[in-house]
Amino acid sequence: MSQTVLGLDIGQSTIKAVLLTKKGLTGNRILAAETLDINVCGGIEPALKKLSENKSFSKIPYCVCLPSGDVMFRQVNLPFHDDNKIRKTLTFELEQLIPLPIEEVATDYMKIPNDGLFVATLAKKIIQEWIEKVEVNLGSVFIIDVSSTALAAQVLTDKISQSGGVILDIGAVSTAAVFYENSSIVHARSLAFGGDQITAALAQDLSVEKDEAERLKIKDEYPAESVKVDETCHRFCMELKNTIEYLKLNGLIRNNLAHITITGGGSLFIPLQRKLEESFAIRPEVLDLIRSKQLEMEKNIEHKYSSQIMNTACAAAMRAFSGQKSFNFRQGEFAAKNTGFNIKEQFKWVAVVAGIIFFLAALNQLLDYRLKTQRLADIKKQITFLFKKNFPEAAVMIDPVHQLQTKLAENKKAFGFFEGIRNVPVIDLLKEISGLVSTSHDIVINDFSYENSAVTIKAQAKNIDDVSAVKNDLLQSKYFKDVAIGSTSLAKDGSKVDFDLRIELK
Missing domain, CATH: 3.30.420.380 (Nucleotidyltransferase; domain 5)
Known part of the structure; x- marks a missing residue:
């Protein structure tokens, strides 16, 4: 090195x-x-x-x-x-x-x-x-x-602490959030907030061009109170809070925040520091690796x-x-x-490897039938565990590889993955879906996932006609390129229909 x-x-x-x-x-x-x-x-x-x-x-x-x-x-x-x-x-x-x-x-x-x-x-x-x-x-x-x-x-x-915290790297376009507990990283997210949004809000408050607003931001020559700036920083804090709640609900983090560390160009913006302290009752620490x-x-x-x-x-x-x-x-x-190539060093390693191979070959000959049988039983247990975990609805395990490959092929056919635009906030997608789907359909969304320009929804409707109507409603969106119905099944009580939707963004 x-x-x-x-x-x-x-x-x-x-x-x-x-x-x-x-x-x-x-x-x-x-x-x-x-x-x-x-x-x-x-x-x-x-x-x-x-x-x-x-x-x-x-x-x-x-x-x-x-x-x-x-x-x-x-x-x-x-x-x-x-x-x-x-x-x-x-x-x-x-x-x-x-x-x-x-x-x-x-x-x-x-x-x-x-x-x-x-x-x-x-x-x-x-x-x-x-x-x-x-x-x-x-x-x-x-x-x-x-x-x-x-x-x-x-x-x-x-940091040697049993509590949890977050490290926020606030860049120009986005903020990288890393969550940790017991001094170990447990999760990371990218949030659609950065210094450019602060500059745009400051430009509105001061009625100046963005270049001038950026200059004033860097020189700390801005008013102590700015309406648009406060709103922008508040929205970011709310998005961070919602992200933390989502991670806690899904068991990805377990503790409340006890520390907030900030870095990046946006970390120097005093109104943002103040809004973070107000929202979480924690004074954020501005990171300086040179000093620490x-x-x-x-x-x-x-x-x-x-x-x-x-x-x-x-x-x-x-x-x-x-x-x-x-x-x-x-x-x-x-x-x-x-x-680089060192011939003497290579010969040494060849000798070592040859010795190891000879030893392992001799050891393999000495293994008795009981040891091999026990190893096979352990492998079967692991295969059974993974099969039941990933395909619980299967009644019996016959050929696990073929069964799982068939299941994956079915899922990929129903939920194909596509490329699309990025950085559409989740709140905008939820507003769009809420506005397009008629309340007369009585739809209950049980699961919502949005990643890499793809949205998957698991929901429940009165009947299959409502499912088709929801699909047609969503196709009118300015964000959605295609809407596909995945699996559908009768709910346990028999009165409603469970269904999956796969939405591809433009």
């Missing part, structure tokens, strides 16, 4: 880079830092080329952190703790939980309290594209992490370095030396290739 690493925080509108070197056993020093506006540079690749003009950033390993909006997070429980077993089973477990074919995604996980797993899933296409972009324009990529969790991992090394980690810095960059903006890039660089890890998608088929 090189003693100098560059952390790259790739956001939706900016790229931040921090060059960090190891100093002594525990110390670190920041040698260089840079921030680039993607739009000003003309796109991602021109911005990366611009970054390569800094000679300090060449011929060193890169830790790349991608925005959490590209990543799907899930909590999963499996009946074993061995890493090999977990990785072999995880893809099968996730197949029903993510809106992409399992062969098109890569996964990684962290262990969380109560024997759970916090799993991150990212499209392989995105991973490959970022490896190519960074390595063509800059240098070798040895870690691909998620910005929000890489930052949270560094924050939580200093006691990092040293070159004198020539101190004047242009803003900790709140650079915290995530700094955490990305520290990720290389930290004991507490986050995710890493630079493994498996995307593992970095070592081009």
